[in-house]
Amino acid sequence: MFLQLLATGFLPLSLVLISFFLIKTTSSSKTIKKPSTPIAPTTLPKSYPLVGQIFSILANSHRRIQWFSDLLQISPSATITIHRFFGQRSVVTSNPAVVQHMLKSHFHIYQKGDTFRRTIIDFLGNGIFNSDGENWKFQRQVASHEFNTKSLRNFVENVVDTELSDRLVPILSIASAQNQVLDFQDILQRFAFDNICKIAFGFDPIYLSPSLSQSKFVQAFEDAVKISGDRLATPIPLIWKIKKVLNVGAEKRIRMAISEIHEFAREIIREKKHELREKASLDSVDLLSRFLNSGHSDEVFVTDIIVSFILAGRDTTSAALTWFFWLISKNPRVQSEILKEITENSEATVYDEVKHMVYTHAALCESMRLYPPVPVDAKEAVSDDVLPEGTVVEKGMRVSYHVYAMGRSEQLWGPDWAEFKPERWLEKIAETDKEAAKWNFMGRDPYTYTVFQAGPRICLGKDMAFLQMKRVVAGVLTRFKVVPVPANGEEPEFVAYLTAKMKGGFPVRIEKRDERLQTQLVEKVARFHYP
Known part of the structure; x- marks a missing residue:
């Protein structure tokens, strides 16, 4: 019955729409040469x-993040309404x-x-990233x-x-001595994992080991993140839902x-429970032990927590560091300032970072x-509302704020927004008789700089x-x-699933610094100590 309805209803409509889209795209390509750099829309x-x-959405699916960003830049209110199938609408804002x-102010609605x-x-x-109401409040309080x-x-x-010095x-x-090319994004993901x-x-x-061997669990995690992200981004959710029912393609892989993933998580939980029973008198400082010791031993509940923390701790910091190292490779002045800062603080024995x-x-x-690690975050309105700039939001509509x-x-x-300019976050404190001039950090409010969210859900791990x-x-x-390879300064492609990635990885060569300078800097860094 299901397949009959599918064949007589959805598939014919899909074929008509796809055919129209392909005809439209093909006819356009005959008269207009596709530019090497996409042209920003003007309307x-x-x-x-x-x-x-849907046609514009599909045409820009390969650069979805950048396309929505371009649309928001031309919107006078920095808010747009997207029209989807059968009158469905969603809102995107910057x-x-x-x-x-x-x-x-309206957290209870979104x-x-x-x-x-x-x-x-x-x-x-x-888990905490996929829950609302009392379940979310409880996990948030404990965490x-x-x-x-x-x-x-x-x-x-x-x-x-320890991970830094030993691995x-x-x-x-070794990579420096052997002149190897490493995928630094992969290295940073391993480190963070x-x-x-x-x-x-x-x-x-x-x-993170010299062999750089693969892991079934990590590959499974990668697949789950990518396919889950694709599910959220697809303009036609019915397609993945049908694939899930039929257990084919990407839906078979994610299953x-x-x-x-869940078997891996359950094994960790069982081993940790055994360890806590055997060493009941010892204090365990890892987060799982703290949850279990507080009486929360339900395997499903704790599994959800484990998967959420892996997603937050592995993918976000590694993504941030990947783009950071690429940017400073293009901006040697910034790199020099960072090294200068390390050496200037060499006499400190106790400091706050x-x-x-x-x-x-x-x-x-x-x-x-x-390059935000999470470029877009979406909420769903649980009741009707009107946004400050006048957009009407109906119950059930999806409203996204676009961090990118x-x-x-x-x-x-x-006007210099495109420049990588750390100084925009800083003010110089003038030199006095007692101390030299120094930088003072000037943060932005969390509703302008939304990298770590804001409000009640602001990132706990910031x-x-x-x-x-x-x-x-x-x-x-x-x-x-x-040193990026090739070192031609071209911008890598920014892609996003649940979190951001550098498409194709980040190939680099590692060059050792001058031995005397390296020894001096390492000795200075070794004196740093967190209170």
Whole structure:
């Protein structure tokens, strides 16, 4: 019965629409030569009866993030309404007033929503990133308490430094000595994966190893992230739903991937429960132990937490660092300023990284402005509403704030928005009789700079992420130069699933710094200590 309805209903309509789209595209290509660099639109796409703006959406599916960003730049209100099949509408915004409305003042209206949850529930379950209401509040309270403990902060520092000195630096040294080309995005993902597994679960997967061997679990995780992202981005959700019912194509792969992921997570939970029973008198500082010790031992519940933390801890920091190292390779002046900052703080024995690695902090913020690890975040309205700039939102509509577009808005960042310029985050404090001139960090409000979300759902791991990234930056830059291959300055392609990636990886060569300078810098970095 289902297949009969499918054959007599949806498929004929799909064939008509696709044929029309292909004819339209082919006829256009005969008269207009496709430019090597896409031309930014000057008007919003035309909407047709029944199918809305589906033709424009499909035509730009290969550059979806950039296309929506371009549309938002030409919208006077920095908010657009997208028309989809059968009168369905969604809203996309890069307006800080609308973002504040969504994430703070009307937080109770804009939730993850049923559409988002149903789309990725088989991957993230009811974990903190896929839940609303009391379930979300409970997970948030427990996680918030743990993230604010000094013991966890010290544990994170030790884990990151050990992974850096025992694994990352030796691998980069070997690559330098042998003149190897490394995929630095892959290296940073491996580094972040080991870190988050040790921090969150007290488990060391040893994924960053000299052999750079593959892992069934990590490949399964990659597949689940990509296919889940494709589900959310598709203009015709019915297609993936049909594939899921028939268990074919990408939906067959994601089913197998999720099975692998959940089995991996359950094994970790069982081993951790056994470890806690055997060592009941010992304090365990990893997050999984804290959840289990607080009485939350349901396997499904804790599995959802594990998968959510891996997604947050592995993909976001590695994405941020990948683009950061590419940007500083193009901007040697910035790289020199970071190294200068490290040497100038060489006498400090105790310091807070936000206070003393100010320029590095600004450079990381600037990198994430241009290349945010999570470029778009969507909410669903649970009741009717009107946005500050006048857009009417009906119950059930999806409203997204576009982090990527906000970071590239001339209205928000000025005419030099395209420049990688850490100084836009800084002010110079004048020299006095007692101390030399120094930088002071000037943050932006979280509704303009939405990289870490804002309001009640603001990222709990923000400080942890900066701690990890700064240690990696200091540990790598004091020893090596990271040189992109090819070093022609062309911009890699920014792609996004649930999180951002550099399409095709980030091939680099590793060059050792001058031995005397390297020794001097490493000794100075070794004196740094987190309180």
